Amino acid sequence: MSQAETHEFQAETQRLLNIIIHSIYTNREIFLRELISNASDALDKVRFEQSRGTEIVEPERDLEIRIDLDKTNRWITVSDTGIGMNKRDIVANLGTIAQSGTEEFLKKVTENNENPDNIIGRFGVGFYSVFMVAEEVVIESRSALPEDKPVKWRSKGMGEYEVEELDQDPGRGTKIHIRIQDGAQEFLEADRLKSIIRNHSNFISFPIYVDGEKVNTVPALWKQSKFQIGQEQYEEFYKFLTYDSQGPLETIHVSVDAPVQFSALLFIPPKTTALHDTYTEDYGLDLYVNRVLIQRQKQEVIPQYLGFLKGVVDSEDLPLNLSRESVQENTLIQKISTTLTKQVLSRLQEMASKRPQDYTTFWREHGKLFKLGYTDFGNRDKFADLLRFNASVHDSAEEITSLQEYVDRMKSGQKEIYYLSGSSREAILSNPHLELLKKKGVEVLFLYEPVDEFVLQAVGSYREYPFKAAEHVNPGDLKDIAAEEQETESEEQPELSQEEDKQLDELLNRMKQHLGDKVTEVRRSQRLSQSPACLVNPDGGMSSQMQKLMHMMQKDDSIPQQILEINPDHSLTRNMLAIHSSNPRDPFLDKATDQLFEAALLQTGYLPDPHSLVTRSFDILADASRWYTQANSAQE
Ligand code: ADP
Ligand code: MG
Numbered sequence: 001m002s003q004a005e006t007h008e009f010q011a012e013t014q015r016l017l018n019i020i021i022h023s024i025y026t027n028r029e030i031f032l033r034e035l036i037s038n039a040s041d042a043l044d045k046v047r048f049e050q051s052r053g054t055e056i057v058e059p060e061r062d063l064e065i066r067i068d069l070d071k072t073n074r075w076i077t078v079s080d081t082g083i084g085m086n087k088r089d090i091v092a093n094l095g096t097i098a099q100s101g102t103e104e105f106l107k108k109v110t111e112n113n114e115n116p117d118n119i120i121g122r123f124g125v126g127f128y129s130v131f132m133v134a135e136e137v138v139i140e141s142r143s144a145l146p147e148d149k150p151v152k153w154r155s156k157g158m159g160e161y162e163v164e165e166l167d168q169d170p171g172r173g174t175k176i177h178i179r180i181q182d183g184a185q186e187f188l189e190a191d192r193l194k195s196i197i198r199n200h201s202n203f204i205s206f207p208i209y210v211d212g213e214k215v216n217t218v219p220a221l222w223k224q225s226k227f228q229i230g231q232e233q234y235e236e237f238y239k240f241l242t243y244d245s246q247g248p249l250e251t252i253h254v255s256v257d258a259p260v261q262f263s264a265l266l267f268i269p270p271k272t273t274a275l276h277d278t279y280t281e282d283y284g285l286d287l288y289v290n291r292v293l294i295q296r297q298k299q300e301v302i303p304q305y306l307g308f309l310k311g312v313v314d315s316e317d318l319p320l321n322l323s324r325e326s327v328q329e330n331t332l333i334q335k336i337s338t339t340l341t342k343q344v345l346s347r348l349q350e351m352a353s354k355r356p357q358d359y360t361t362f363w364r365e366h367g368k369l370f371k372l373g374y375t376d377f378g379n380r381d382k383f384a385d386l387l388r389f390n391a392s393v394h395d396s397a398e399e400i401t402s403l404q405e406y407v408d409r410m411k412s413g414q415k416e417i418y419y420l421s422g423s424s425r426e427a428i429l430s431n432p433h434l435e436l437l438k439k440k441g442v443e444v445l446f447l448y449e450p451v452d453e454f455v456l457q458a459v460g461s462y463r464e465y466p467f468k469a470a471e472h473v474n475p476g477d478l479k480d481i482a483a484e485e486q487e488t489e490s491e492e493q494p495e496l497s498q499e500e501d502k503q504l505d506e507l508l509n510r511m512k513q514h515l516g517d518k519v520t521e522v523r524r525s526q527r528l529s530q531s532p533a534c535l536v537n538p539d540g541g542m543s544s545q546m547q548k549l550m551h552m553m554q555k556d557d558s559i560p561q562q563i564l565e566i567n568p569d570h571s572l573t574r575n576m577l578a579i580h581s582s583n584p585r586d587p588f589l590d591k592a593t594d595q596l597f598e599a600a601l602l603q604t605g606y607l608p609d610p611h612s613l614v615t616r617s618f619d620i621l622a623d624a625s626r627w628y629t630q631a632n633s634a635q636e
Contacts, residue, residue, distance in 0.1 A: 004164035010096040017157050020131050025117045031129040033200035035078045039065045040204045042082025046144050056144040058172045065208045071188045074180045081173040085141040086148040087165055131157035133184040141174040203240055222265035222312050226253045238267045242310050246270050252347050260335045262315035272365045283307030288314040300333045305373035308366040345382045363388045371451055374458035384459045389445040397425040403462040413480040419445040420470040421545035432534035433471040436527040440478050444470055453546050469543035475526040493569040507580045511593045525565035532570040533596040535562040535604050548605055559606050
C-alpha cells in the first residue's frame with residue numbers, strides 16, 4: 001500500500017472553499033445536481049471512448065449513477081461507472097480551478113463585493129459545492145484506462161487534501177463518499193434526495209438510483225414528436241436546462257430531414273443572460289449525437305447574434321467518433337446552423353406579427369445583441385424586418401417601431417429613411433439637425449447605441465429606400481415631399497433688406513476670421529428654424545456619431561473641422577447684426593461667436609472641455625443682467 005500524500009489546495013481553490021463553507025446559501029441542495037452532472041459527464045466520456053474503439057476496463061458494465069445512504073453513520077455515496085480519474089487527474093481536477101465559470105464567480109464575488117449567496121446557484125460552483133453539506137469527503141476512483149491505478153482522495157475542505165494510490169480495485173468509475181455535517185441531516189432522507197434529483201437532474205440520460213430505486217424516468221424530450229409534448233414538459237425541460245425560475249418566452253422544437261438530419265429544442269429566455277452586453281464564450285447549444293453528448297454550449301451551431309437561445313441540437317448524421325476539432329470543421333455543423341438560423345428568424349417574425357407584446361419583451365431583453373446580426377448578409381431582409389427603433393412619432397423613448405411601419409407612414413414623395421443618433425431621446429430632440437425634418441413633418445428614427453449606425457449602413461436600405469443621416473439632409477432634398485409645413489415655435493422675423501443682407505455676409509466673414517482654423521466655413525443655414533447655429537460635416541460621408549466612433553477607435557482626440565451654419569432668422573443673429581452695423585469691432589460679437597461654436601460642438605459631442613463655455617455663459621449672463629437693469633432704470 002502506498003503512503004498517503006498531503007497536498008495543499010491551490011490558492012484560488014482555497015478561496016472558493018472558504019466562500020462556500022462560510023456562505024449561508026439556502027439552496028444547498030444544488031450540491032447533488034453538481035455531483036450528478038459530473039457523474040453524467042464521466043459516463044458520457046466513457047461511452048464516447050468506447051464508441052471510438054478505445055480499450056477500457058469492464059466494457060460490459062452498465063452506465064449508471066447510484067446514490068446510497070447510510071443514515072446511522074451519516075454517509076451518502078454517489079457512484080458512477082464513468083471514465084474515472086487516476087492520481088494525476090484527481091490532483092489536477094479537484095485541487096485546482098481550471099474552469100472559467102468558477103473564475104467568473106470568484107471575480108464577481110471579489111470585484112463587485114457581491115454576496116456569494118446570490119450567485120452560487122447561478123454559476124454553480126461545481127464539485128466544491130459538496131462542502132456546503134459535507135464535513136468530510138472521501139473519493140475512490142478507478143480510471144477506465146487499463147494501465148491506470150485506482151486512487152483515493154480525502155479532504156475536510158480546509159486547506160489540504162490527501163491522495164494515495166490503492167492496491168485494491170474499487171471497480172471502474174468514481175465513488176464519492178460524503179460525511180454529512182450537523183444541520184444538513186435532511187440530505188440523509190431518501191425522499192428528499194429523490195425530489196432534488198427530479199428537480200434538477202430529471203433529463204440525465206443515464207439511470208439514477210437512490211437506494212436501488214430508479215428516480216429519473218424522463219427521456220430526451222427533443223427526440224420525441226412535438227405533438228406528444230405538453231407545454232409543462234417543455235417548461236420543465238427549459239428550467240432544468242437553464243436553472244431559470246420563469247418559463248421561456250418562446251419554445252422552438254424542430255425536426256429536420258434535409259439537407260441534414262437533426263432535431264433541436266430551443267428556447268428564448270424571458271431575460272437576457274449576457275454579462276456586460278456580450279455573450280463572450282457563454283453561448284451555444286448542447287450538441288448531441290443520437291442522445292450522446294458531444295459538447296455543451298457548442299457555439300458553431302448558431303451564429304453569435306442568436307446567442308440568446310438556450311437548448312439542444314441532436315443529429316444522427318454526425319459521426320460519433322469524430323474528435324471535437326474535426327466536428328468543428330464539419331460542414332454538417334454549418335448546415336445545421338444555417339437551417340436553424342432561418343427557422344429562428346421566421347419564428348421571431350411570426351412572434352412579432354402575432355404576439356407583439358412578447359416581441360417587445362424579446363427586443364428589450366435581447367435586441368442589443370441581436371442587432372449584431374447585421375453581419376449576416378444571407379438573411380439581410382429577414383433581419384431588417386425584425387429591427388426595431390424608437391422614432392420621432394413616439395411619445396417616449398420606450399416605444400418602438402419596425403421599418404415596415406415607418407415605410408407605411410412615409411410622406412408621399414419621400415425617398416429616404418431618416419435617422420439621427422444621440423445618447424438619449426432628449427439629446428436628439430434638442431439636436432438642431434432635427435429641425436428641418438420636423439418642420440416638414442417627416443419621421444426620423446432615433447438611434448441611441450453606437451452599433452445602430454453600423455446596422456443601418458450594413459443593411460443599406462429597406463424596401464429600396466436608402467437610410468440617410470438627418471445631418472446630411474439639405475433643404476433641397478426634401479422639395480418633392482408633399483407635406484404641409486408644420487407650425488413651429490420659431491419667431492417670425494422680417495425679411496432682410498439688401499443692405500442687411502450685405503451686412504450679414506460681413507458678419508459671417510468676421511465670425512470665420514475669429515474662429516480661424518476651427519471651422520472650414522461659416523455660412524447661412526437653411527435648415528434651422530429654432531436653433532441659432534449648428535455644425536455640418538463638409539464631406540457628407542459619415543455622420544458625426546460615426547465619425548466620433550472612428551476617432552475613438554483610432555484614439556484620435558482632435559476635433560474635426562466642420563462648417564458652422566448660422567440661422568439668419570434667429571433673434572440672436574438679428575441682434576448681432578445690429579451690433580455689427582453700429583460697431584463691427586464690438587467684443588460681444590467675438591464672445592457670442594465662441595459661444596455659438598462651442599455650444600454646437602457640445603451638441604455634436606466633440607467639446608473636449610466645457611469650462612470655457614460655462615465661464616463665458618456666466619460672463620454673458622452678468623452682461624445681460626446689467627443691461628437689463630440699466631434698461632429698466634432708464635425706462636423709469
Ligand atoms: P466542471 O464539472 O465544470 O469541470 P467540477 O468542479 O464540477 O467542474 O469538476 C471538476 C473536474 O473534476 C471535472 O471537470 C472532471 O474532470 C473531474 N470530475 C469531477 N467529478 C468526476 C467524476 N465523477 N468522474 C470523473 N471525473 C470527475
Ligand atoms: Mg461539474
